[in-house]
Amino acid sequence: MISSGTIGRWPIIGNGHVIDFLSKSIALGRIAHSYIFYGPEDVGKSRLAFFFAQILLCAGEKEKPCGACPSCRQFDRFFAAHFGKDGQADAAGEPASGDLAVIKKAADKKNITIEQVRELISRLSMSSFLNGHKIGIIKDAHLLSEDAANALLKTLEEPSGRAVVILTTSHPELLPGTIISRSQVLRLRPAPYEEIYDLLLRLGADRSEAQNISRLALGRPALAVKFYENKDFYSAYLDKAREMLDNLNKNAAEKIMYAEGLCKKAGEASGGGQALADLEIFESLARDFILFQLGQKDLMKHWAIMNEIEKAAGGKSLDFLADLSDRIKEAKVYIKANVSPELAIGNLLVGLP
DSSP: OBOOOEETTEEOOSOHHHHHHHHHHHHHTOOOSEEEEEOSTTSSHHHHHHHHHHHHHOOOSSSBSOSOSHHHHHHHHHHHHHBOTTSOBOSOOOOSSTTEEEEOOOTTOSSBOHHHHHHHHHHHHSOOTTSSOEEEEETTGGGBOHHHHHHHHHHHHSOOTTEEEEEEESOGGGSOHHHHHTSEEEEOOOOOHHHHHHHHHHHTOOHHHHHHHHHHHTTOHHHHHHHHHOHHHHHHHHHHHHHHHHHTTSOHHHHHHHHHHHHHHHOGGGTTHHHHHHHHHHHHHHHHHHHHHTTOGGGOSOGGGHHHHHHHHTTOOHHHHHHHHHHHHHHHHHHHTTOOHHHHHHHHHHTOO
């Protein structure tokens, strides 16, 4: 029997359909050799992958994870050592025991390398230390290099023993079809607002803070925890959103200067990644404008800066707001096509009336 999901002090919330499927698979002894957990950023893919791994490695006879067996104790130490205060991974990962290994893209690399995958495969090919499963977790698996993906595919085509590979990704469309076809694919959905709100209350947030952060997280529990635990991160997000609102009514020269400054902060090394993240904020603000104009405040995301939203959206027509949303989507397409982020964002802002 699977016990209620908790990793460290953060409960597993939402996605009961995935947990139910995994529970039945374990009960029936139908464990696949490869899983793909996919869904939005910060929806809890890694957390669920670790929870599933802990269950598979647990030696408890009744509820799993039992929290008391040697594997569970090692797992808890691994989580404490490799996840920061806000529950976000801050290291590439080392095995919690000889039976678990985790890899992700190194900070100084563009992709997950073939060397990382070969090392993972080597670990999975060894005999289990506890006579159970050998598990490898690949975070952001869409960042596998072509060679790394091919090396992994060979392992999936000829799986060894009780080895299980769990891939997490926000972009399953970027994974090779051959890897997808050999994996059990599970989609994670945003969690209900009420569950994230209750989670934050349990972590110590007051009701107003829990309400604002739950709305802002938009169904992503891991992001909500990060906002709550990392006040600087939360404040930086709100400050950036306020800047975006403030620049909507500036003149063309000021808008160009703002676009230049925004992209300079993002840095050239991000390859447009940070600029896309900034546009995601802008896009969610545009959505809130439309909801405000339609009188749907309960569906808005940025409750923490509601006054600024009302001021920025006031007097703007729905046609203007629809055009703003279209322009943001267009800018994202340009950046993904390697157009200069500075040019794409500048064009977006200057083109607004």
